[in-house]
Amino acid sequence: MTTQTFAARPTNRLVSSRAAKLAALAAMATLSLAACGSDPTSTGEPVGGAEPGSSANASGLACPEGKLSAEGSSAQANAITEAIVAYNAECGDKATIEYNPTGSGAGIKSFYNGLVDFAGSDSVLKTESSDGVVEADKASERCQNNPAWNLPMVVGPIAFAYNIDGADKLVLNAEVLAEIFKGEIKTWNDPKIAKLNSGVDLPAENITVFFRSDESGTTENTAKFLSKAGNGAWTDEPSKAWTGTGEGKNKSSGVAEATANTKNSISYMEWSYAKDNKLSTAQLDSGKGPVELTGESVGKAVAEAKVKGSGNDLSLDLKYAGTGSGAYPALLVTYEIVCSKGLPADKTAIVKDFLTYFSSPDSQSQLEELGYAPLPTELQSKVQTAVAAIQ
Amino acid sequence: MSAMTTTTSTSTEAPLSFRRPSGGRTIKNALATVYVFLATVLTIVPLAWVLYTVITKGIRLILTQQWWLQSQRGITPRREGGGAYHAIVGTVEMALICAAIAVPLGILGAIFLIEYAKGTKVARGVSFMVDILSGIPSIVAALFIYALFITIFGFGRSAIAVSFALVLLMLPVVLRSTEEMLKLVPNELREASYALGVPKWKTILRVVIPTAFSGIMTGIMLGLARVMGETAPLLILVSYAVGINFSPTSDTMGALPTMINSGRDQAPQLPGYERVWAAALTLILISMFLNLLARAIARASKLKEK
Numbered sequence: 001m002t003t004q005t006f007a008a009r010p011t012n013r014l015v016s017s018r019a020a021k022l023a024a025l026a027a028m029a030t031l032s033l034a035a036c037g038s039d040p041t042s043t044g045e046p047v048g049g050a051e052p053g054s055s056a057n058a059s060g061l062a063c064p065e066g067k068l069s070a071e072g073s074s075a076q077a078n079a080i081t082e083a084i085v086a087y088n089a090e091c092g093d094k095a096t097i098e099y100n101p102t103g104s105g106a107g108i109k110s111f112y113n114g115l116v117d118f119a120g121s122d123s124v125l126k127t128e129s130s131d132g133v134v135e136a137d138k139a140s141e142r143c144q145n146n147p148a149w150n151l152p153m154v155v156g157p158i159a160f161a162y163n164i165d166g167a168d169k170l171v172l173n174a175e176v177l178a179e180i181f182k183g184e185i186k187t188w189n190d191p192k193i194a195k196l197n198s199g200v201d202l203p204a205e206n207i208t209v210f211f212r213s214d215e216s217g218t219t220e221n222t223a224k225f226l227s228k229a230g231n232g233a234w235t236d237e238p239s240k241a242w243t244g245t246g247e248g249k250n251k252s253s254g255v256a257e258a259t260a261n262t263k264n265s266i267s268y269m270e271w272s273y274a275k276d277n278k279l280s281t282a283q284l285d286s287g288k289g290p291v292e293l294t295g296e297s298v299g300k301a302v303a304e305a306k307v308k309g310s311g312n313d314l315s316l317d318l319k320y321a322g323t324g325s326g327a328y329p330a331l332l333v334t335y336e337i338v339c340s341k342g343l344p345a346d347k348t349a350i351v352k353d354f355l356t357y358f359s360s361p362d363s364q365s366q367l368e369e370l371g372y373a374p375l376p377t378e379l380q381s382k383v384q385t386a387v388a389a390i391q
Numbered sequence: 392m393s394a395m396t397t398t399t400s401t402s403t404e405a406p407l408s409f410r411r412p413s414g415g416r417t418i419k420n421a422l423a424t425v426y427v428f429l430a431t432v433l434t435i436v437p438l439a440w441v442l443y444t445v446i447t448k449g450i451r452l453i454l455t456q457q458w459w460l461q462s463q464r465g466i467t468p469r470r471e472g473g474g475a476y477h478a479i480v481g482t483v484e485m486a487l488i489c490a491a492i493a494v495p496l497g498i499l500g501a502i503f504l505i506e507y508a509k510g511t512k513v514a515r516g517v518s519f520m521v522d523i524l525s526g527i528p529s530i531v532a533a534l535f536i537y538a539l540f541i542t543i544f545g546f547g548r549s550a551i552a553v554s555f556a557l558v559l560l561m562l563p564v565v566l567r568s569t570e571e572m573l574k575l576v577p578n579e580l581r582e583a584s585y586a587l588g589v590p591k592w593k594t595i596l597r598v599v600i601p602t603a604f605s606g607i608m609t610g611i612m613l614g615l616a617r618v619m620g621e622t623a624p625l626l627i628l629v630s631y632a633v634g635i636n637f638s639p640t641s642d643t644m645g646a647l648p649t650m651i652n653s654g655r656d657q658a659p660q661l662p663g664y665e666r667v668w669a670a671a672l673t674l675i676l677i678s679m680f681l682n683l684l685a686r687a688i689a690r691a692s693k694l695k696e697k
Contacts, residue, residue: 037476039464039634040457069630069643074656081467088465096464098643100630100653115541115548115642116630253656276658370469 039093061357063091064349071100072107072120074252075217076154076334078272079372080120080358086366087357095350104217111148111337112138117347119337122217124150124315144342149390150315150335151383153358155373157298158222158330161259161279162266164188164203170282171196171290174229174321174330177282180207180266181226182234183245188264196285203264210255210267213248215240221332222268228320229286229329270332272371288325295368300327303376312340312386314379331373341391352390359383442675449672452665458673462645464634468654468663475666475673477635477645482677485550485646486619488639489557494611496558497565504566505573506595518570525563532559533624541628548629550644556624561614568610572603605692612685616678622648647674 070080077099084097102110104121111119112135125136125148139148160177162170172180176192179185185192188202212219223238236243246267249255256273259265266282271293274281283290291297301323302316309315316333323329336358338351357363364374375383411417452458458474466473500517508514536556540546576599584594600607625631625646631653632643647670654667 037460037462037480037635039462039477040466040473067641067643071630078468082469085465085467093465096632096634098630098632098634101656113541251656253658256658273658276660278660 061087061090062349062353063094064346064353065094066096066346066350068095068097068118068347068350068354069100069116070098070107070118070120070336071102071110071116072337073104073122073217073334074101075104075122075156075270075332076120076372077101078370079154079156079334079367082366082370083358083363084354086363087354090357091353095354097350097354103215105215108135108139108337112142114142117343118339118351120153120334121150121337122156122221122332122334124309124335125337139337139339142342143339146339146341147313149313149338149340149386150309151338151355151359151386152314152316152333152375152379153336153355153383154334154367155298155302155375156218156332156334157271157293157328157371157373158218158225158268158332159271159274159279159281159293160266160268160284160330161256161274161277161281163259163262163279164264167200167202168280169197169200170202170280171285172282173285173287174226175231175233178226178230178233181209181211181244181246181268183209184233196290205264208262208265209244209246210249210258210262210265211242211244211246212252212255213242213250216252217332217334218252218268218270222330224318225320225330268330270371271373275371284328284330286321286323286327286329291326291328293328295373297326297328298331298373299376300324301329301331302333302373303378305333307379307382312389314382314386338390340389348390352387355387355390356384359387445668445672445675448665448668449670452669453672453676458669462633462635463650463666466633468657468661471662473666475647475650475670477633478647478650478670479673479677480635480637481550481632481644481646482619482648482674484637484639485554485557485644486615488551488554489561489618490611490615492554493558493561493565493614497562497614498569498607500562500566501569501573502595502599504570506591506599521563521566524559525567527559528623529556529560529621530623530627532556533627535559536624537627548642549640550629551639552628553624553644553646554639556628557618557621560621561618564614564617565610568613569603569607572606572610573599575606576602605689608688609685612681612688616681619677619681620648620674622652625649626652647671647677 080099084099087097088095099120104123107116107119108121108125110116125139127134127136136148140146142148160172164170172193173196176185176196179192185207187204187206189204193202217240219242220238220240223234223236223243226234227236227238242248247258249258252269252273255267255269256277256279259267259269259279260277271281281293283292285291301319304319304323304327305316306319307314308317315335318329318331318333320329336355338355339348343351359375359380361377361380364380367374374380412420452474455474457472459479460476461472461474462477463473463475464477500521504514504517508517533556536552536559540552540555541548546552580598580602581594584598585591589597625648629646630643631649632645634645636644650670651667651674654663654670657663657667
């Protein structure tokens with residue numbers, strides 16, 4: 001290479017001065033860049049349409065200054081990033097809140113190791129030991145021996161998105177879905193599907209199933225729904241890894257893209273990804289007629305869930321089978337896992353203020369546009385009470 | 392070529408009638424040519440393809456002023472706007488802190504190995520360790536720093552922890568290349584200097600280092616370019632921030648690789664998708680800039696000879 005050319009060269013000051021000039025030039029370029037950067041001024045209009053900066057404390061926010069770092073579930077990433085932006089717009093950018101969608105498991109670990117201030121998770125803290133770790137105990141240790149609370153915040157409907165030419169409507173139920181995902185129903189014109197879709201002409205084509213190849217809370221919650229509501233058609237223990245048939249794709253974006261690009265395919269995914277990729281989603285018939293996936297129908301299903309945590313710990317027991325009419329029961333709930341007490345006071349102030357905003361009707365009502373469902377009103381007020389009780 | 396000349400040289404007086412080489416050799420020659428050509432194409436195609444894809448998808452945003460001057464704060468995947476300023480600042484800052492530690496260590500280490508301990512057991516031992524160090528995957532370096540800083544010492548995550556992990560990756564590059572450069576400095580120069588009564592330290596400082604200067608700079612620049620694209624330490628040791636942050640002790644900081652990573656999981660219809668490509672292009676441009684700078688420095692030191 002160039003090495004021989006400059007090897008045997010006695011030097012003088014000229015060499016280094018030229019090189020030094022170049023280096024100085026580079027340094028100056030870097031510095032001048034450093035001098036004039038800025039955050040975009042927060043005119044970012046919340047997607048839901050609330051006016052930005054409209055009289056900062058209209059919603060009773062305290063707007064403390066400071067920095068907060070959180071991580072966890074990617075299922076709620078879109079919701080929480082929009083909420084952070086909207087919160088900052090309300091508060092005039094006083095606080096810096098960062099949320100990194102590293103996954104529920106990683107988020108909980110970072111939380112109890114004290115690396116982040118709160119975690120987002122699509123399942124509650126486990127109270128029984130797995131791999132010698134009891135998540136709930138570890139978390140309360142992190143909170144200076146105060147319990148950590150699971151606060152339901154974002155409801156993520158699971159969409160069964162399909163791609164069939166000419167079928168703008170498709171009705172399925174948990175049992176048929178389980179059989180499709182098990183590979184027992186192989187073609188779209190199977191009598192079991194036809195029975196639910198009278199009048200719709202479905203092709204005699206093979207069904208292509210896509211699933212999440214990475215471990216995912218969406219997979220786990222889909223399997224839970226199928227096993228609880230599928231009349232025994234789904235016998236596997238729900239887990240973060242897919243146990244059905246099909247072709248694996250990486251992440252929500254992977255399955256959504258594959259479904260969008262493959263004719264006669266079906267997959268499960270969070271609603272927001274189906275929306276972003278403009279996919280049609282199947283209606284669910286849980287015995288009381290077909291129900292379309294909307295914020296309202298999902299809200300009805302969540303309203304039927306029982307709170308199984310005690311006091312302000314609001315972990316939910318979702319009802320998958322036998323929901324009332326007009327309810328869409330395939331969903332997952334993501335929680336914010338917070339210290340009830342024990343964070344430094346400045347952090348607590350922002351956690352409280354931000355979660356107050358996030359659980360407020362104002363913020364929740366904007367979620368549907370993003371492909372999430374708002375918490376039912378009753379649950380909203382419970383969450384607000386819990387947030388207010390954080391010390 | 393050389394095969395032909397040898398065959399023709401046997402029949403010197405005849406009116407040059409080229410005898411064709413035997414069939415086997417023609418075929419071997421043709422095959423080898425085809426293989427070599429194919430190998431070249433196969434190397435260039437993916438490279439050109441990557442560049443083409445990244446440039447076509449990312450160029451629009453790169454050309455806006457906003458890209459270089461604004462952060463992603465308040466910008467979500469669903470929104471247009473914002474830039475990569477926070478990530479560029481983070482990447483450059485972490486790389487500079489890393490260089491501030493790795494460059495002196497690497498250069499001084501190389502000087503020790505070549506000028507003071509050449510041929511000794513210590514030098515061989517150290518060289519061997521450096522070789523091993525240069526083979527360490529970045530994830531291992533990151534986990535080592537995580538274990539040391541976060542698990543044992545109980546510090547939180549921070550940008551400076553990333554810099555330390557990067558030091559482990561950059562140090563062998565700098566040390567190795569400096570070592571090679573110093574080896575190339577002819578002994579006559581050192582001897583001439585000693586003959587004039589110049590002490591050893593001054594010989595190293597005024598004769599050896601300036602002679603090897605351009606090569607050393609090239610090594611540093613290449614080391615920097617390598618370190619800037621590392622992702623594993625960023626994922627483990629700091630969490631990605633969308634806002635501007637200059638403090639190296641803060642637990643969140645933006646960086647180009649993590650900016651790409653955080654936006655990777657998005658639907659192609661969203662505005663955020665284009666920013667991922669633009670961030671990739673920015674990273675390539677910065678690496679390229681460093682490479683060009685290294686060449687320019689090498690050339691600048693060459694010119695003075697005239």
